[in-house]
Amino acid sequence: MITNIEVILAEVPTIRPHRLSVATMHTQTLVLVRVRCADGIEGWGEATTIGGLNYGEESPDSIKANIDAHIAPLLIGMEASQVAKAMAKIRKVIQGNRFAKCAIETALLDAQARRLGVPLSELLGGRVRDALPVAWTLASGDTAKDIAEAEKMLELRRHNIFKLKIGSRPVADDVAHVLAIKKALGDSVSVRVDVNQAWSELDAVRGIAALEAGGVDLIEQPVRAEHMAAMARLTQRFAVALMADEALHGPLDALAFARNEATDVFAVKITQSGGLVPAAQVATVAQLAGISLYGGTMLEGGIGTAASAHLFSTFGELAFGTELFGPLLLTEEVLRTPLVYKDFMLQVPTGPGLGVAPDMDKLRDLRRH
């Protein structure tokens, strides 16, 4: 039986300012959910977002308030081992709140997988890979600093895929910045951009043409999330891969993208999809429609990153790898044992449930009081 649900907000400084077109992050607010059960088992989930309300329509504060006041009371007293039943109730009664639903579903599945003594991936169909390629985001705002940072990552053998955050400067300046980095890093390194919706369709035509000619591999969410028709036109027009991110809020959006042939790649995010199970459905739509997959992040800490890794390990095709580097952007580790990054890959945890657990002393220090 589910006996208690607690939402913890923890402020963790980033290792450097992280500049997106929608926000500059100096700290990340981790949103962690702990579900306790009568059999003594507990599960953890994460609903971390980016930049308060700058990125998505749920903020850390709204997620906590809505779980505390509206979602937890529905779950207390329900059978903890019947995860699908519990989530069906939540999905029927609670509108929206995808991040909150994701954290709850993750915590229930973590607890159930621990109960069964299997890794979470095995409740999601089973893993087909034990390690995932991980991109790093260069977003210091300075070309020379970004190049130095990328060279350090290559030397450490931690990342050889780099995503550049652009869209806040004029298109020509952003293109010059990206191509300078691409030239410095060379052909063996994958350079991608994330525009975070900042371009008009006309900007996008000019920007993508120049980036494609310069050898950039992937263009993420160049236009506003609502402009699926523009995404479709750009996808038809250019050979370089285009990826939908902010436009993808679960299986129904995935189906609309597939029907409209409006993207080459999906950035699958468990929070944006509303949970691990709907995120798996997004991946199924992609597979059926011939759309490629990329494992996305909302810059979660270790709990959400581990949950995402369990799901992405079940994807047969993962042509563009993942960006599960969230914990590495933070100055504090909140897990008892950190996730392992080596040889350009994140190792998918192998223990029961998520295979990771929070460091309660650390959380006590970092949490908001």
Ligand SMILES: O=C(O)C[C@H]1C=CC(=O)O1
């Ligand atoms: O993809 C996004 O839009 C959000 C996030 C993922 C990596 C990163 O640096 O920011």
Ligand SMILES: [Mn+2]
């Ligand atoms: Mn993105």
